[in-house]
Amino acid sequence: MPRTTTRSTRSGPPAATVIARRLGQLEELANDLWWTWHEPAERLFRSLDPARWDATGHNPIAIIRDAPAGLLEARLAETGTAKALDSVCRARHRELERRTWFDRSRRRDAGDLKVAYLCSEFAIHESMPQYSGGLGVLAGDHLKSASDLGIPLVGVGLLYRHGYYRQQLREDGSTRVLYPVQDPERLPVEDTGVRFPCPIGGRMPQVRVWRQRIGRTCLFLLDTDLEENAAADRELTEGLYKGEPQLRMEQQVLLGVGGMMALEALGEMPTVVHLNEGHAAFAGLWMVASETSRGVALEEAIESVRRRLVFTTHTPVPAGHDRYPMAMVEKALAPVLRFGGLPKRVLGQLGRERPAEREQPLCMTVLALRLAGWSNGVSKLHGEVSRDMWTGAFGDAPADEVPIGSITNGVHAPTWMHPLAERFWRSQKVSVSCGSPTSRPLADAEKADPRGLWDLRNRLRSELVRFVRHRLAHQNCCRGGGHDEMHEAASALSEDALTIGFARRFATYKRAILLFSDLKRLARIVNDPKRPVQIVFSGKAHPRDLGGQAFAQKVFQTTRRPEFRGRIVLLEEYDMAIGRALVSGCDVWLNTPLRPHEASGTSGMKGPLNGGINCSISDGWWPEAADGRNGWTIDAGRTCRTPAAQDRADAEALYRLLEEEIVPEFFTRGRDGVPRRWTRRALHSAATVGPVFNTDRMVGEYLDEAYLPVGRRSGGGERS
Ligand SMILES: *Cc1c(COP(=O)(O)O)cnc(C)c1O
Secondary structure, eight states: OOOOOSSOOSSSOOOHHHHHHHHHHHHHHHTBGGGGGOHHHHHHHHHHOHHHHHHTTSOHHHHHHHOOTTHHHHHHHSHHHHHHHHHHHHHHHHHHHSOOHHHHSGGGGGOSOOEEEEOSOOOSOTTSOOOOSHHHHHHHHHHHHHHHHTOOEEEEEEOOSSOSOEEEEOTTSOEEEEOOOOOGGGTTOEEEEEEEEOOBTTBOOEEEEEEEEETTEEEEEEEOOOTTSOHHHHGGGSOTTOSOHHHHHHHHHIIIIIHHHHHHHHTOOOSEEEEESGGGTHHHHHHHHHHHHTTOOHHHHHHHHHTTEEEEOOOOOGGGSOEEOHHHHHHHTHHHHHHHTOOTHHHHHHHSSSTTOTTOOEEHHHHHHHHOSEEEESSHHHHHHHHHHTGGGGTTOOGGGSOOEEOOOOBOHHHHSOHHHHHHHHHTTOOOOOSSTTOOTTTTGGGSOHHHHHHHHHHHHHHHHHHHHHHHHHHHHHTTOOHHHHHHHHTOSOTTSEEEEEESOOOGGGOTTGGGSSHHHHHHHHTOSSSOEEEEEEOOOOTTOHHHHHHHHHHHHHHTSGGGTTTEEEESSOOHHHHHHHHHHOSEEEEOOOTTOOSOOOHHHHGGGGTOEEEEESOTTHHHHOOSSSEEEEOOSSOOSSHHHHHHHHHHHHHHHIIIIIHHHHHOOOTTSOOHHHHHHHHHHHHHHTTTSBHHHHHHHIIIIIIHHHTTOSSOOOOO
16 A cells, blocks of 8 residues: 655655756756757656657757646656656766866866857757758767867857748648747747847847857857847847848857857856857957957957967858958948947958958958968868968968868767667777767777677668658648558658668758769669668758759659659758768768868768768768778769769769679678678778767867967967
C-alpha cells in the first residue's frame, strides 16, 4: 500500500516545492543551449511530450510555455524523469565548473583576453531558425567550441523576427517563401534589460539586447522590433538577408555599430573583435571613431584598431561581397563620423578597393581587410584565391604580399556525431574526446572493427530512411497530396541501397543538378536491381536567387519522373535537424561546386564522424583532406574555358566514379556480408577527417594565430 505523507519520501509523491524546484531546473536547462550537444538532455526534453517535441521543431521553451496544465508537473513527479533531470543538471554543473583547456594552458597568462565574435547569423539549433546556411553553422559551432575550450568569447548578432524564410515547394516545384513569426517568448533568449538608441543616418531606433546562453559562452542578439520604434526601424531586424540594399546596409550598421554599442552598454568591452564575414565591418569604423573622439590622430587610431580587429572572409565569388554606393553609406554613418570628428573621405580611403577611383562603391570586405590586424580565408585554397582577389585593395601588391592568411573551417564534433556513432566509437575504444585543440577525435578510428562499423552504417541508414518517409509524408500533406502520394512516401527509399546525400544551400555554383546532366545514365545507375542507389537532396535557395530556386524546381521535378520515384527524393526546409539526419545516414556525401567557388564547405566534415565518405570536387577544404584513400575526388583532369564545358566534364567524371568505383566498392561484400574495402575507406576517412576538421582545432588556431598575436602586431596580417 503506498504511503501518503506530506513529506517527499521514496515512494510517496514529491511535494509541490520539489516539483517547483524541478520546473525551475528544467527551465534553466532549456535556456542554456548547452543541452543541444548533450544527448541525455535532448532525450529528456523529448520524453516530456514527444508529439509536441516534433510539432515545435524540437523547442524545449515552447514545450514548457505551452504544455497543457499539469502535464509537466505530472511528468516531473515521475521517478524516471526526475532522475534524468537530476543527472543532466549535475552533468551541466560539472561541465560549467570544470577547469577548461584554456584555464590549464599557458594562454591564460595572455592577460585579460575577451573576444567579441560578430556575425549576421548563428545556427545553434533548429529551434532557433536564425540562419541561412554554412556561415551560421560555422558561427554556432565556433561558439560551442569556445565554450568547450573555455575561451572567453561572446557572440554578437541580430534577433530576426522572421528568422530566415521557410521553404515550401508547390505542386510544380516552385518555391513558396513563408515568413512565420518567431516569438521571443518561445525562444531560448533572456532580456538583458539593456536598451540604447543606435544612430543610423538621421534616425535613432531603440535597440533591445537579448542574451542566449551557450554553455560558458553567450550570444547577444540585437532587436529593434519595439513598440516605440517607427515601422522602418522595426524592419531592421525583420528578417535575415531580406530586403533592398538600403535595408541590408542599415542592418549592417545595426550589427557593427549597434553591436559595439551594445557591448559597451553591457559592460562587456572586448579586447579583440572578430568580424565573421564583412557584414559587421562597420564595427571597425566605430572603433576608429571612438579613438579619434578622444583626440587620437587618425593614423594612430587605425593602428590601434588593427591591434584589436580580426576578420574572416567567406566567399571567393566577387558578387558575394556587399558593396554600397558611397553616398548611401556616408548618410547612414554620418553620426559615427561626427562622433569621431572624421571627414567623409575616410570612408573612401578605407572602404574603396582603389581609394583614388572616386566612383567606386564602398566594399564591406575591403573596409574589414584594411582595419583588421589579421585576416584570413577559410581554407588554404580560399586563402590563396582571396590573396589574388584583393591585390587591388593593397595597392596592387603581388598576391603573396596581400595580408590574408587561412584557417581552415571545422565542425563541432559533439553536435554532428550521431549518438549511435559515438556509442560505437566508444565501444571500440576509439577516442572521441573533445575540449582541447589537440584532442584529435577519431584519430585512432582505424582500429575499430569493420563489421561493427558496417552494423552502425546499416542502422544509421535505416534511421534515415524512416526519417525521410516521415518528412515526405508531411510534405505531401502540406501540398495536399492524395492517397497515392502518401503511400509512395511510406515506401520511399530502401534500407540497403547505397545512399548518396546532397544537402546545401541551392546556390547555383554548388551545382545541385550536375548529377542530372544525363538522366538515362543516372537512371541506369540508380535502378540496377542488384546494386540499387538512392539520392537524398535537401536545400534552400536565397529567396531572391531565382537561379537557385530553378535548381530546386529541377530537382523536385526529377524526383517525380517515374524512373526516379522513391529513389531520388527532395526534403524541403533544409535545417540543422535534416542536416544531422543526412550526414549520419548517408553513405556518400556529394559535393559538386564549380571550383574554386566553395570557400570551404563544412557539411562534408560531418559525415566521416558517422562513418560516411566524401565524394567531392577538389575545392574548399577537400584538397587538404583528400589522400586518395579516404573518399573520392571528382576530377575531370582539366580546367575548361566555359562553365558549361566544365559542367559536362565534371559530370562525366562523376558518373564514371559512381559506375566504376563507388557502386562496385559498396556492393562487393565478403562472405560475412561486409564490404571490406568500403569499411576500410570509411574508417580511414573518420581517422583523417575527424581529428583535423573540427572547431576545437579551428578555434585553437584562431586563438594562437589571431586573437593572441593580433595585439602584439603592429604591421599586422602576416601570413601563416
Ligand atoms: C553544415 C551545414 C551547412 C554547410 O554546408 P556546406 O557544406 O558549407 O554547404 C549548411 N546548412 C546546414 C543546415 C548545415 O548543417
